[in-house]
């Protein structure tokens with residue numbers, strides 16, 4: 001597959017066939033992803049290939065309330081878990097299990113579940129002293145996660161990056177023996193897609209690109 005095609009057509013896949021993913025293929029995907037960039041080339045990632053069904057179910061149970069909360073906050077019109085001007089919302093309005101989640105409901109049988117952890121001791125958190133939430137640290141781990149998805153796509157697989165587990169890291173981290181000073185960055189689900197959406201809905205360049213400054217003229 002052409003690199004550009006891969007970049008432009010790798011959509012989120014949340015439904016998988018029963019076909020198992022061979023360990024050699026998963027190994028090859030991770031072997032591609034390890035070429036991702038990271039700050040100082042410190043490669044601060046570790047991956048747990050979560051195979052144990054019991055651990056998966058417990059992870060799913062821990063993550064499901066996060067999904068319920070996500071759905072409930074979304075219903076208020078605000079970005080879930082935003083750190084900017086978050087309006088208060090009633091936790092009581094969260095109806096557990098109201099909206100099914102294919103990934104979490106089927107976590108025991110999803111072909112591949114990867115937990116990706118980041119070594120906070122190896123990440124230069126350039127914005128750590130600013131009076132706002134940090135964001136730069138993720139830049140040393142999410143290119144790796146994205147490369148997992150791109151490599152998977154090039155091999156006929158699909159998947160999705162999720163971050164539910166981070167919100168309940170005391171529970172999910174303990175299930176995975178997350179080392180001290182490491183953070184759970186993502187749970188990646190992979191498998192052979194039931195359906196691969198290739199026409200992705202994304203905003204055009206001129207909607208997010210300006211000249212010189214962020215309030216400049218549109219770049220064309």
Ligand SMILES: Cc1cc2nc3c(=O)[nH]c(=O)nc-3n(C[C@H](O)[C@H](O)[C@H](O)COP(=O)(O)O)c2cc1C
Nearest residue numbers: 010011012013014103160161162163164197200201
């Ligand atoms: C950092 C990140 C976190 C995400 N978290 C979740 C998640 O928790 N659950 C989920 O179903 N999808 C998650 N996604 C997938 C996005 O919803 C998806 O990439 C986006 O909606 C675009 O979908 P599309 O590629 O099918 O158009 C996440 C994606 C990223 C990059």
